[in-house]
Amino acid sequence: MTPKTIECVIFDCDGTLVDSEILCNQGLVNVFTRYRALITLEECLTKYKGGKMVEILTAICGDHHLSLNLAELEKEYREELRQLFDKYLTPVNGVPLMLEKIQMPICVASNGPASKMEHTLGLTGLLPRFEGKLFSAFDANCWKPDPGLLAYAAKGMGVNLGKCVLVEDSVPGVMAGINAGIPVFHYCRDEHSEPVNHPLVTRFANMEALPSLLLQAD
Structure with missing residues (x-):
């Protein structure tokens, strides 16, 4: 070519x-911290980069033994992300x-x-x-x-x-x-x-x- x-x-x-990758993963940390999941920014950047959102949320829930409504969780995450983007993107x-x-x-x-x-x-x-x-x-x-x-x-x-x-x-x-x-x-x-x-x-x-x-x- x-x-x-x-x-x-x-x-x-x-x-x-x-430049959203850090913010996207910080959003995961913020949301899952509310459910007492000990998840770090480094863990998110290493394990969950670039995948389909519902699969990422499912994987984190599985890794941390959480039983959550994925549709509501995704809605909560996207709102968290919107606020982070508005401030820092x-x-x-x-x-x-x-x-x-x-x-x-x-x-x-x-x-x-x-x-x-x-x-x-x-x-x-x-x-x-x-x-x-x-x-x-x-x-x-x-x-x-x-x-x-x-x-x-x-x-x-x-x-x-x-x-x-x-x-x-x-x-x-x-x-x-x-x-x-x-x-x-x-x-x-x-x-x-x-x-x-x-x-x-x-x-x-x-x-x-x-x-x-x-x-x-x-």
Whole structure:
């Protein structure tokens, strides 16, 4: 694949465009502390990053022997997250400048609901770049690492999935790209980022470097 044949750059949202990973996991700590579960931020970052929300909540309940209504628990968690985002959310460092430099079509494909993407991208000033280009697993009924979400996004953009590239920070997201057979740019910025060694995966740690990496894509 060359820059001229890339028809779309598909971005993940949380941890890739918006600096939400610490806040998302702090939200889990805050909520489960109310139920006397001794869960730490480090544990959340290590064990529960990038998965489907209901599966994360189920896993934590199982690990801490809690019997809770998952629908009510998810509602409580999303409200906790909304409050944390309103106070503390920022773009991932380097993202605004990176987006200014990318001339290719772009979109977002996230395991989260569209309303969450609209909220977080709106808070960080990134939403205008992605208006009408937000694709949620809840609408596709496919969650990463299933590549179906990426196919759904490509179809929504009117492009061939085989001519897309993916920018991701989580292992499930990277696996979705590998399962789709497309190049993946894996954003790994700290010790919580688990590297994925695969011919389709390019690892990078600075968002401002992404435009140059796309120009070197093959």
